[in-house]
Amino acid sequence: MATLTRKQRELKDREAQILKLARPILLREGYQGLSMERLASEMEYAKGTLYNHFPNKEDIVLALAVESLELRFQMMESASTSSSCPRVRLVNIGAASELFASAKEHFAIEAWIRNSTIWDKASPERQQLIQQCEGRCMGIVAGLARDAVARRDLVLPQGLSAEELIFGFWSITYGSQVLSASSPSLAVLGITNPVSTIRHHCYTLLNGFAWQPIMDFQAHEQLMSAESNRLRAQFADYLANSVTH
Amino acid sequence: MATLTRKQRELKDREAQILKLARPILLREGYQGLSMERLASEMEYAKGTLYNHFPNKEDIVLALAVESLELRFQMMESASTSSSCPRVRLVNIGAASELFASAKEHFAIEAWIRNSTIWDKASPERQQLIQQCEGRCMGIVAGLARDAVARRDLVLPQGLSAEELIFGFWSITYGSQVLSASSPSLAVLGITNPVSTIRHHCYTLLNGFAWQPIMDFQAHEQLMSAESNRLRAQFADYLANSVTH
DNA sequence: GACAAATCATGACGCAGCGTCAACAATTGA
DNA sequence: TCAATTGTTGACGCTGCGTCATGATTTGTC
Numbered sequence: 001m002a003t004l005t006r007k008q009r010e011l012k013d014r015e016a017q018i019l020k021l022a023r024p025i026l027l028r029e030g031y032q033g034l035s036m037e038r039l040a041s042e043m044e045y046a047k048g049t050l051y052n053h054f055p056n057k058e059d060i061v062l063a064l065a066v067e068s069l070e071l072r073f074q075m076m077e078s079a080s081t082s083s084s085c086p087r088v089r090l091v092n093i094g095a096a097s098e099l100f101a102s103a104k105e106h107f108a109i110e111a112w113i114r115n116s117t118i119w120d121k122a123s124p125e126r127q128q129l130i131q132q133c134e135g136r137c138m139g140i141v142a143g144l145a146r147d148a149v150a151r152r153d154l155v156l157p158q159g160l161s162a163e164e165l166i167f168g169f170w171s172i173t174y175g176s177q178v179l180s181a182s183s184p185s186l187a188v189l190g191i192t193n194p195v196s197t198i199r200h201h202c203y204t205l206l207n208g209f210a211w212q213p214i215m216d217f218q219a220h221e222q223l224m225s226a227e228s229n230r231l232r233a234q235f236a237d238y239l240a241n242s243v244t245h
Numbered sequence: 246m247a248t249l250t251r252k253q254r255e256l257k258d259r260e261a262q263i264l265k266l267a268r269p270i271l272l273r274e275g276y277q278g279l280s281m282e283r284l285a286s287e288m289e290y291a292k293g294t295l296y297n298h299f300p301n302k303e304d305i306v307l308a309l310a311v312e313s314l315e316l317r318f319q320m321m322e323s324a325s326t327s328s329s330c331p332r333v334r335l336v337n338i339g340a341a342s343e344l345f346a347s348a349k350e351h352f353a354i355e356a357w358i359r360n361s362t363i364w365d366k367a368s369p370e371r372q373q374l375i376q377q378c379e380g381r382c383m384g385i386v387a388g389l390a391r392d393a394v395a396r397r398d399l400v401l402p403q404g405l406s407a408e409e410l411i412f413g414f415w416s417i418t419y420g421s422q423v424l425s426a427s428s429p430s431l432a433v434l435g436i437t438n439p440v441s442t443i444r445h446h447c448y449t450l451l452n453g454f455a456w457q458p459i460m461d462f463q464a465h466e467q468l469m470s471a472e473s474n475r476l477r478a479q480f481a482d483y484l485a486n487s488v489t490h
Numbered sequence: 491g492a493c494a495a496a497t498c499a500t501g502a503c504g505c506a507g508c509g510t511c512a513a514c515a516a517t518t519g520a
Numbered sequence: 521t522c523a524a525t526t527g528t529t530g531a532c533g534c535t536g537c538g539t540c541a542t543g544a545t546t547t548g549t550c
Contacts, residue, residue: 035506036509037508045529046528046529047508047529047530048510056509111359115356117275119427119429131430134428135433138435157449159441162435163434163435164436167431167439168446168449171418174420175419175421183359185376189383197413200405201413204413208449217403290499292500292537293499300538301538493549494548495548497545500541500543502541502542503538503540504538505537506537512529512531514529515526516526517524517525518523519522519523
């Protein structure tokens with residue numbers, strides 16, 4: 001019977017299945033394209049069953065974001081342990097952030113959850129999970145800055161904490177990624193290669209803070225592309241798979 | 246008659262009236278809170294009449310954004326002509342940008358239009374208007390950078406155009422503003438004063454590019470707060486009025 | 491001032507999509 | 521074997537967008 005053949009499919013990790021189905025829809029057709037009825041019918045379940053797993057549509061988006069942020073965290077952690085020199089580690093994290101943003105099916109989710117319409121309707125539990133992810137990411141990078149201070153590679157300017165110093169890099173990276181993704185035709189404005197442009201700014205900012213070892217931009221670029229390749233290989237599954245599927 | 250008393254109200258600038266009504270709703274209750282029926286009933290018009298002015302709900306949001314960007318442009322222009330020294334002018338524009346972002350009823354609109362769900366459904370005409378505003382803003386700031394180059398206050402690094410140099414400042418400013426507005430509790434992460442933090446980064450970046458005249462952070466701060474006060478006074482009407490009303 | 495043409499206003503209607511819930515089915519446990 | 525519990529279903533209520541036939545108002549013309 002039809003009922004039986006569906007029952008054979010696991011009942012356990014349906015939540016993961018839902019998310020797996022929802023992610024590409026959200027990527028390809030946006031928030032409008034994702035409807036509970038559609039999700040239900042494509043899964044061959046009734047709508048009510050979905051609501052046994054998620055209290056509302058917004059919570060599905062947050063759940064996707066948790067998955068994505070988990071990936072971001074892993075990439076950042078991998079990048080931050082791939083060297084012993086704090087400045088190099090920070091640059092490597094920059095490469096991780098670039099790579100993450102290039103995977104639109106992950107990065108775009110972050111834009112959705114910063115939308116108050118979505119954030120506010122999701123469950124507090126899920127909201128908290130996201131904040132934890134964010135906190136852990138900040139923890140990695142701020143810790144790294146503190147290492148640099150301990151080693152005397154970096155002197156924090158009067159009035160800036162390690163977290164606040166990192167916030168600048170977070171802002172410029174995230175800001176440029178948002179603008180690149182949403183500003184229709186940066187190229188028309190004269191910005192042809194935003195990624196490389198922002199690399200240049202981060203490099204200048206690092207030198208501006210006199211974060212040792214000072215290097216030239218060539219060396220900076222070489223570090224970034226090397227780490228970028230390493231990460232791309234390490235996380236190929238999570239990046240490529242989810243694009244095609 | 247009831248019909249007459251409403252007719253007495255101007256028939257001409259109803260579009261402006263609609264926007265005036267819509268803005269505070271959008272600010273206070275978000276995109277969900279803004280409904281065509283509500284807008285219509287609060288204006289004492291039928292829904293169909295609204296659709297004589299705007300093809301859809303999204304277009305209203307873009308129209309609001311055009312108004313806001315117009316204000317941003319004026320503030321930037323005022324800031325950029327309030328000194329003859331390019332570096333000071335750029336810092337003043339930074340103050341304008343801070344001030345603009347502090348007016349949530351304007352800044353929040355920008356977040357909405359970067360949402361593809363909204364952008365894509367709006368009319369091409371309105372989309373184009375927005376892009377023009379953006380272009381004009383970039384024009385001011387990039388022109389300023391070019392002035393600096395002409396005066397030998399600034400040497401563009403190999404591979405960066407004036408626009409690309411400006412893009413860095415745009416990204417860090419905008420990024421920090423988005424994060425401040427949407428990251429629930431930056432303070433928990435250790436960022437207590439994002440605005441002043443980003444001032445510090447911009448200052449460091451300017452020095453990093455060796456943009457003359459090099460100054461100390463004290464001087465930078467003083468410039469910013471002076472310009473901030475000047476702008477606040479000049480644009481008091483547009484900032485305060487729209488908050489209360 | 492009378493009448494036609496053009497313009498504008500109206501709100502009932504069709505439709506899509508969210509979330510609920512009473513009814514029903516399956517599973518568990520004794 | 522028969523509760524009791526747990527899981528599934530889809531029709532239903534409701535909100536809100538955008539349309540359009542109908543009717544009102546204005547404009548233009550003689």
